[in-house]
Amino acid sequence: MKRALYILVVGLLLIGSACTKSENDPVLDQEFLEVVTEIATNVTENSATLNAKVLTVGDKKIETVGFYYWVQGNLGTRKKADGVYNESTNTITSTVEELHSYTDYAFAVFAENAEVKEEGDVLSLKTLVAPGVTLPTVQTGELDYRDYEKATLTGKVISTGKSAQTEFSFYVWERGTVNKEKAVKAEVDQAGKAVGVVKGLKPGVDYKYTVVGINELGVAAGDTLMFTSNSMVYVDADATGNNDGSSWKDAFTSLKTATESVKPGVQFWIAEGMYNEFWIPMKKGFDYYGGFNGTEETMDERDPDTYKTKIGGTEFDGRYPSGVKARVFDGRYKHRLEKSIIDGVTIQHGNAWNGGAAFVHGGSPEFRNCTFRGNHGMWASSIWIRDGQAIFKACVFEDNYSLNGGGVGVIHELTDGTTFDECIFRNNEVNANSQWGKGGTLLHDKGVSIFRNCIWENNKAPRGNSIYIENTTSCPVFLGDKNVIDPDEIYFTPTGSLNGGTYGACPL
Known part of the structure; x- marks a missing residue:
């Protein structure tokens, strides 16, 4: 009985304690929201x-x-x-x-x-569609530039869709992959040209790309095009490996063999040394870079001023080499130079009827930091340009010799001209006994050439020690403030509208 009473009392005490509100307890519904x-x-x-x-x-x-x-x-x-x-x-x-x-x-x-x-x-x-808004209209364009790690893509914005929200990009992906597109923002100019640069490409890989316009209504895409990123092809005359161009160790030992062994879309990295080679075909999609010592992993590591890459022949005996027909770079017909880049090499001792160093036919090559030395030709000792638009940047033309004209080059039937930027012309000569002797550095036959900050020194020809102009009514264009030239060195034929065959009619 006592035990039962004790349990009852304890239970009542516990119930009373549970029902007693603490001062810290919340008021019911006070915070409810x-x-x-x-x-x-x-x-x-x-x-x-x-x-x-x-x-x-x-x-x-x-x-x-x-x-x-x-x-x-x-x-x-x-x-x-x-x-x-x-x-x-x-x-x-x-x-x-x-x-x-x-x-x-x-x-x-x-x-x-x-x-x-x-x-x-x-x-x-x-939200609703803004009045007049439609999907944008875009068109994928051709590749503007590519190398082994990046490419410049182009496109055309035909219509923005009248939306302020429209954005334009390029999608790039490796051929054969799924859901691995890389988006690259496109910059669009007032004319509607879209440009984007994709980086981080793998050498020698096929890529697909398209331009897209995106607004509130969705995504509009242009056609899908494809390109192959450039591969580095290594050339080293002293290499002893597999001779396949896959590395410096296994580099091709012949530049001509390299050009004949690989497909277009590559960069030739050429180590220092003498490459006694001629008739190297200049195919579309081939770029040539000299000035390597044979260990570099990036283009920035090369030093053309220290590591000389020389392409061509040994020195000819005398002024009139006989029986030797050996042009260095051949860009005729099926081997047109197109948009090739030749950078950091010396092209020397070539010999041909026209253009001992190179023949440019209908292309637009760019020669950078090149030296043209000791080349020979019946016409145009170094460069013959026919229907093309070549660019020469920081090049040196020296000790070249022509029997008839153009100690450096002949421009023939040229529409838009050739540009020489910060170039030096020295000690070039045309045969003094030739009845056609014209233009110690340049025989200018149709079209307009542009010279920017160039220097002429000690060039010789019977007429026009530096420049001989014929079959055109336009003088060359001289830009910049460092063109150094003796005015006696420009000669204009009497057939030109400036008349009289006088250099004075071409202002510098």
């Missing part, structure tokens, strides 16, 4: 009214209300908009602006008092 997000109204292409309802206020005054909103699927764009609370109707509203047209947005209400903050469910809205 409930809000619910409702459907957006007044939706336009760039604005909307967000709505919500306050279901329960609690005994604390609501202090702050508003909405969070963001582009659906992208919380990184989340923004906060202040709201207006109407106590009489227990509603919350907010008008948000500067939205993207025809875009899905998510939004949710929030409210807070001194104790708690509550958020409602997430709803969605879709």
Whole structure:
């Protein structure tokens, strides 16, 4: 009996303790606040009214209300908009602006008092299409430049779709891969030309690419085109490996063999040394870089001033080499130079009827930091340019000899001219006994050449020690402030409109 009474007393004490309210216990419903997000109204292409309802206020005054909103699927764009609370109707509203047209947005209400903050469910809205907006129209263009690690892509924006939200990019991916596109932002000029540079390419890999325009209505893409990134092909006369051009160790020992063994779309990295070779075909998609010591891994490591790459023959005996027909670079007909780059090499002791060093026919090669030395020709000792647009940058032409004309080169039937930029012409000569002897450095037959910051020294010819101009009505164009030339060295034929065969008619 006593034991039962004891248990009863203890139980009553425990119940009493549980029913006693601590001073730290919350007041029931004191903090309770409930809000619910409702459907957006007044939706336009760039604005909307967000709505919500306050279901329960609690005994604390609501202090702050508003909405969070963001582009659906992208919380990184989340923004906060202040709201207006109407106590009489227990509603919350907010008008948000500067939205993207025809875009899905998510939004949710929030409210807070001194104790708690509550958020409602997430709803969605879709803004309207702006008047007149359509999908953009784009066209994929040809490759503008490529090497072994990057390429310049081009395209045409035919229409932006009349949307301020339209963005343009290039998608690039390796052929045969899926879902591995690389997006490259396109810069578009006022004429609608889109340009983008993709980097990080793998040498010798096939890539596909297309230009795309994206706005609120979706994605518009141009045709898919393909290119192959350049491969480095190594050439070293002293290499002792597999002779396949895959590395410096296994480099080709012959430049001509290298050009005949690989497909276009490559860069030839040529180590220092003498390459006694001629009739090297200049194919489209071949670029030539000299000045390597045979250990470099990047183009920036080469030093053409220290490591001389010489291509051509040994020195001829006398002024009139007989029986030797050996042009160094051949760009005729099927071997047109196109847009090839020849950089950091010495081209020497070539000999041909026209253009002992190189023949350019209908292409637009660029020679950079090259030296043309000791070349011979009946016409044009170094370069014969026919219907082409060659560019020479920081090149030296010295000790070249022609029997009839053009100690350096002959421009024949040229439409848009050849550019010489910071070049030096010295000690070039045309046979003094030739009845056709013209132009110690340049025989200019049709078209207009441009010279920028060039120097002429000690060039000799019966007529026009430096430049002989015929069959054209235009003088060369001299730009820059460092053109050094004796005015006696320019000769204009009487058939030109400037008349009289006088150098004085061509201002420097």
